[in-house]
Amino acid sequence: MTSPDTSLAPGTGLPVGSVAPDFTLPDENKRPVTLSEIDGPVLLVFFPFAWSGVCTTEFCELRDDLSVFTDAGVQVFGVSTDTAQSLKPWVADQGYTFPFLSDFWPHGAVAQQYNVFFDKAGMALRGTFLLDADRVIRFAEVNMPGERRDQSQWKQAVAALLG
Structure with a gap:
């Protein structure tokens, strides 16, 4: 892993x-x-915690x-600093059909790389990144x-990506 851009x-x-x-x-x-083994565009959706109200609402909208x-x-991938053990029952309970990734250990390392780690609370902010097939x-x-x-902005970004 690379260190976060401190600038x-x-x-x-x-x-x-x-x-x-x-x-x-x-x-x-x-x-x-x-990430580098995934073909095609990727939407990374960082979020603070499973089981919280805003996170659940957002991901239910995304699911639908x-x-x-x-x-x-x-x-599409959800990414949080939750453990895989806490994500699994939440994913099943909500009927999500896309993967959720655990950035638990080293704690928040990927969120830090993407500059969306809220160190005072030990969680990811609500960062959203649409990557093209070249990972730009x-x-x-x-x-x-x-x-x-x-999420309408995400949909517009996908439409723009497809040209």
Whole structure:
């Protein structure tokens, strides 16, 4: 893993046009997922915690509109500092059909690489990154804890990516 870019203001996320850092994280079933091994565009959706109200609402909306992304060939991943053991029952309970990655240990290392780690609370901010097939960031936003994201912007970014 590379160290985070210290020239960026904390919590602002990586800028559009930068290359997304590679990583390997376990999914909710403890299977390793490596970003560089995924073909096609990727939507990384960092979030603070499973089982919280805003996170659940956001991911239920994403679940219900998932075809907008999958029909465009975009693979979606939720990423949090929760353990895989806590993500697994939440994923099952909510009926999510896309992977959730655990950035638990080293704690928040990937969130730090993407400059969306909130160190005072030990959690990821609501960072969203759309990566093209070459792993260049084409859309990026960071929302603070409790601040719900507007997923229509994600859909517009996917449409723009497809041209």
